[in-house]
């Protein structure tokens with residue numbers, strides 16, 4: 001259930017036993033180019049993380065595959081010991097190869113190793129949330145996930161994971177995961193221009209499960225649309241602010257994890273997501289992804 005917080009747009013959402021701000025932060029962009037290696041501006045990356053927490057953000061999304069290890073190590077350096085309120089979501093199911101690729105790694109031994117690596121690099125005894133990342137870099141793949149998800153459910157029983165989720169998942173895979181253990185979120189690609197999951201967002205909302213869109217701003221190529229620019233111009237706001245405000249209004253179970261490597265952009269995004277959109281604005285924006 002959502003309640004309101006005066007500090008950040010969108011208020012809060014309950015993820016399992018934790019309350020998080022619906023305005024979160026996606027930490028993938030803190031590494032070097034191609035999500036590989038260290039950032040060019042290490043102090044700047046640490047400053048973004050500290051600013052996120054100072055702004056009141058309590059939900060950070062990461063993965064040990066970012067860098068690899070770099071993003072988790074930056075989070076640890078910037079924020080450990082973590083504030084009680086901070087909820088760090090991570091992912092397993094893919095590793096990195098020497099070319100910067102993301103080969104799937106979902107055998108039980110792979111997943112156990114990735115959970116161990118995340119615990120170590122983040123410096124915690126229990127991970128708040130682990131998403132099983134499915135498919136591959138090209139998108140979703142409709143294949144069974146039972147063995148992999150059962151492994152995460154075992155790790156949860158062993159006390160190494162508090163909550164489970166799935167990412168890059170089809171509706172069938174979400175149903176399969178839920179038949180094995182409860183999930184608190186689904187993290188899939190979704191934004192103003194990519195609306196494949198429209199029905200899924202609403203179904204999950206009805207079941208009290210969060211929907212966490214990745215690439216909320218369009219990812220590596222920021223969202224561009226004539227209609228978006230027109231609405232933004234009319235409101236005197238930036239197109240990216242409108243894209244975030246639209247997501248917050250789209251459904252109460254949507255949690256934002258926009259990525260940025262810039263303190264200025266982070267502040268801009270927090271301010272921009274608070275933009276009030278009218279029903280007419282929403283209807284016009286709805287035409288973009290249809």
Ligand SMILES: NC(=O)c1ccc[n+]([C@@H]2O[C@H](COP(=O)([O-])OP(=O)(O)OC[C@H]3O[C@@H](n4cnc5c(N)ncnc54)[C@H](OP(=O)(O)O)[C@@H]3O)[C@@H](O)[C@H]2O)c1
Nearest residue numbers: 026027028061167214215216217218219258259260261265
């Ligand atoms: N589950 C998965 O498979 C998966 C896949 C991809 C991502 N993710 C997660 O989703 C999170 C969000 O995705 P993302 O970061 O790739 O994409 P995104 O949030 O859609 O967009 C990030 C891009 O937008 C730019 N940006 C942000 N704010 C801006 C502003 N105010 N003005 C201009 N440019 C701005 C950033 O550049 P600057 O750095 O210059 O601000 C960055 O290039 C990631 O951090 C990651 O945690 C998950």
